[in-house]
Amino acid sequence: MKPLRDILLNRHRSVEPKLDRMWNETLAPELRGEPAPERRNVLLAVGLKLWGELIWPSRRVWAGLACVWVLLIAWNTASTDEPQRVASKTEPPTGMEFQALIEQRRMLAQLIEPTSEPSDKRRRSLPGPRSDRPVGVFAA
């Protein structure tokens, strides 16, 4: 005949080595203020946790997204010209082209210059105050 307490304790005595290991590996270092081994690898633990909880459960979705990105990057790279290639494609202007460019600039300058004049003319053509007008106008 055994008391319940003894039965309970005896049933779990096999766990004592694990409890002792817990003391040596975690609790004693914690008490001494030393970082526990697992704390040293906190980044690794966070990474694994993220992997386990965020990425791994939806791995197909993440893999699909990664494929889409790879395709987009590949397509983007293939369709755009590199600056060096573009530069090499561009030929230096010939003398005639240069002359035509100067002529175009001159014409543009002529076109732009008189833009202020019409506004002055228009302002001048506007009727002034009645008191400024010649008397003959009223007589007619």
Added chain:
Amino acid sequence: MPVVTEREQLPVAQARAGNAEAWESLFRRYRLPLYVYVFELVRDEQTSLDLVQETFINAFRHIATLREDSKFGSWLFGIAHQKCIQQWRKRDRDVGLREELAATPEIGDNDPLELLIREEQEANVMKLLSELPLPQRSALLLHFVEEFSLEEIARITGAQVGTVKSRLHYAKRTLRQLLEKQSP
């Protein structure tokens, strides 16, 4: 039944001062009873080990909040009990059982019967113990494993003394019935 009470000389004052040897001594004294209590509530070895570890870490950090050194045992079990509740909440299990027990009628019975169990009855008793509702199991374990008083069990579990008395009564009655049935 061996007397396992807080009257024994425990180096709580030294532990409070941060003495590592004192803590080791307290750990060796309480590790198995605490593990048994937690295991019989959560029923998973790894979870129980984790909870015992968390309980001791909390005890290291909050020993300053312990008012009376003589209450170290019940204080420690109180931390473990809270850890178990957090674990239950995490699992979101057995809530119904806990609520059901909160409404158990109080019975003024402080049965001094000590359960003495024959070897061939052990397996059945353990099975029955695991089938007891959590609050009854908790009260019974605290009563038998550490011989805590009703007041201490009430403090550990956050229940009224009368409720604890009632839970113990029902738990003991159920176990006794089983033992009587199995008696030749």
